[in-house]
Amino acid sequence: MFAALAGEVLPDLRGQGHLGAVLVGFAAGVVLLLALGAYSRRQEAATTKVASASASAGEARPGGAAPLPWGLLAAVGIDLVIDGLLVGLGATLGSKQGLVLTIALTIEILFLAVSVVAQLLEQGQRRARAAQLAGSLGLLTAVGALAGAALLGGASRPTLAAVLAFGAAALLYLVVEELLVEAHETDETPLLAAMFFVGFIGLYAIAG
Secondary structure, three states: OHHHHHHHHHHHHHHHOOHHHHHHHHHHHHHHHHHHHHHHHHHHHHHHHHHHHHHHHOOOOHHHOOOOOHHHHHHHHHHHHHHHHHHHHHHHHOHHHHHHHHHHHHHHHHHHHHHHHHHHHHOOOOHHHHHHHHHHHHHHHHHHHHHHHHHOOOOOHHHHHHHHHHHHHHHHHHHHHHHHHHHOOOOOOHHHHHHHHHHHHHHHHHHO
């Protein structure tokens, strides 16, 4: 994801020259994702507290189902819509840039799904339910792609620059604050660290 942003999206935005639109879009993306992150953490803490209290009191939820982490699901859902939006706008960057961005987003969504399933399992969800929720969230990517192609197909260059900058900020937040944090919760090994650089140089080579 870093390679796609650093090698394709950000240089393209710089080349378009719409600095004001880029700054506004990027700032909006940062503010939205920070707010969603804070909301997700509050909801997760509240869900954990309720679950702990119920367990201490010996109460069983109907059907044995754990409460859903709505904050996490909402944050991931919005991020996937943004991912789809970027896929829908990929054609505006050119065939090569669109291909690189699509490959990067596909890999990112795969690991995001794994991360979501792992967090749902940690919070007591059944495997089948966790997989179903992750798959349902993945459909939002298609919704975002269709919406991006339909609503922004004839948009002006400054508007497209602002949307791309918004999406770039959202992706940077996801990688830095979610996926990398999740990766470092496991025992760190040289192989784990090396995979980051392999992925970066691989996508950079494709972009070249």
